Amino acid sequence: MKKITFVFSSTPHSTAQGREGLDAILATSAYSESLQLVFVGDGVSQLLKQQQPQSILSRDYISAFRLLDLYEVEEIYVCRESLNELGFTEQQLFLDAEVLDSEEIAHKLATSDVILRF
Template identity: 55%
Template sequence: MKKLGFVFSSAPHGSASGREGLDAVLATSNYSEDLVLFFVGDGVMQLLADQKPSDVLSRDYISTFKMLSLCDVEEIYVCADSLADRGLSEHPLVIEVEKSSSTDIAASLGRCTKVLQF
């Protein structure tokens, strides 16, 4: 089974990278059910609840992550180490994810045929 991995590693609202990555995932989900999402480094901030992007004149796309469940995207991992490094281990996230160590995420990435980074 070929899996396509999407790695979110940049903070939201500083660039369009996160929004573009989410758009790519949603579009790809129409053609494949073998998608795996990884949130690592500053990318863990993509999933933080209670963001106020309008304060920095950005579009609020974070709530769109909730559509992933409607698109049958079920394998979603967030790096527990990255959350801890940023003091966000207990902060609520907008969707249900599996918190994994960086070692486990690296192993899961190795099982993906192709990996796209945003």
């Protein structure tokens, strides 16, 4: 079975990319058990607690990331350097994710058969 990696590198709510990526993960999980998610760059902000998308008249899709457990998506990684560059900490993330350095992220990407970027 092919390993599929979903890379999130865009901020939430500025475009539909985050929501579309989440929809793609949930749909793909019905057909594949070999999924991993990687949050890099601005994408780490997808996982921040206490977002208020309604204040910019945006739909709250972020809370749906909690469904990943139900869909048995367990390989979730966040780039340590991205967190540091943006001034965030692991405690500010609402989802349990393994924090890796950029070299470890590169290795995860290298082991993937398919990479989809959102």
